[in-house]
Amino acid sequence: MNQAHSLADEQLFALIADSLRSDGYSIVHGVLPSALTAGLQQRVQSLQEQAFIQAGTGRQQEHQLDRSIRRDKIRWLSGDDPAEQSWLNYMADLKQYLNRRLYLGLFSYECHFAHYRPGDFYRKHMDAFRGQANRVLTTVLYLNPTWNPDNGGELVIYRDDDHDKELTRVTPFSGTLVTFLSEEFPHEVLPANGDRYSIAGWFRLNASTAERIDPPR
Ligand SMILES: O=C(O)CCC(=O)C(=O)O
Numbered sequence: 287m288n289q290a291h292s293l294a295d296e297q298l299f300a301l302i303a304d305s306l307r308s309d310g311y312s313i314v315h316g317v318l319p320s321a322l323t324a325g326l327q328q329r330v331q332s333l334q335e336q337a338f339i340q341a342g343t344g345r346q347q348e349h350q351l352d353r354s355i356r357r358d359k360i361r362w363l364s365g366d367d368p369a370e371q372s373w374l375n376y377m378a379d380l381k382q383y384l385n386r387r388l389y390l391g392l393f394s395y396e397c398h399f400a401h402y403r404p405g406d407f408y409r410k411h412m413d414a415f416r417g418q419a420n421r422v423l424t425t426v427l428y429l430n431p432t433w434n435p436d437n438g439g440e441l442v443i444y445r446d447d448d449h450d451k452e453l454t455r456v457t458p459f460s461g462t463l464v465t466f467l468s469e470e471f472p473h474e475v476l477p478a479n480g481d482r483y484s485i486a487g488w489f490r491l492n493a494s495t496a497e498r499i500d501p502p503r
Pocket residue numbers: 400408413426440441473474475484486
């Protein structure tokens with residue numbers, strides 16, 4: 287799917303919802319409001335390297351830094367910055383739309399900027415495991431205005447019905463937004479020659495009980 291101009295929010299949300307319903311994933315190019323993408327690009331470029339932390343794998347107690355699996359550095363978004371707040375608002379609107387259309391019961395959204403330096407990668411992994419009621423829907427927005435396809439750094443998505451077979455590859459061009467069911471699709475980030483910026487995010491269910499506040503980070 288390839289559109290060259292931004293769509294009204296509801297049209298874009300409808301495209302995403304239709305693809306999620308039929309295929310479990312959606313890839314859209316260049317259809318987000320351009321001011322939104324531009325603001326986030328500027329924001330991530332303005333952050334100093336010290337603002338990022340080494341990304342880990344696993345949740346809370348199991349949290350590990352394993353550089354053979356994952357090399358990127360991350361910074362969680364917060365509402366303190368206007369560009370970051372705009373993205374959080376936009377995702378809140380998407381959440382509302384998807385809940386209305388697909389009854390997904392999405393409750394919260396968390397997301398971080400990611401910076402992959404040249405050579406960095408994220409090996410094949412799942413973002414969530416069935417039955418754990420944690421991450422339901424993954425979103426990835428790329429923020430690389432001058433990406434050369436020869437740079438590598440593609441996101442490789444594997445098939446939900448055969449985890450060894452490649453489904454598709456996504457070049458991390460600015461404004462490309464990928465959405466997929468977190469429990470269904472293994473995926474990996476290939477090493478790149480250049481600096482690769484993105485926002486990875488997850489919609490979660492509300493799995494809180496009186497004893498246990500979920501989601502944690
Ligand atoms: O940056 C990407 O293309 C995907 C990142 C990813 O899989 C993750 O952060 O879990």
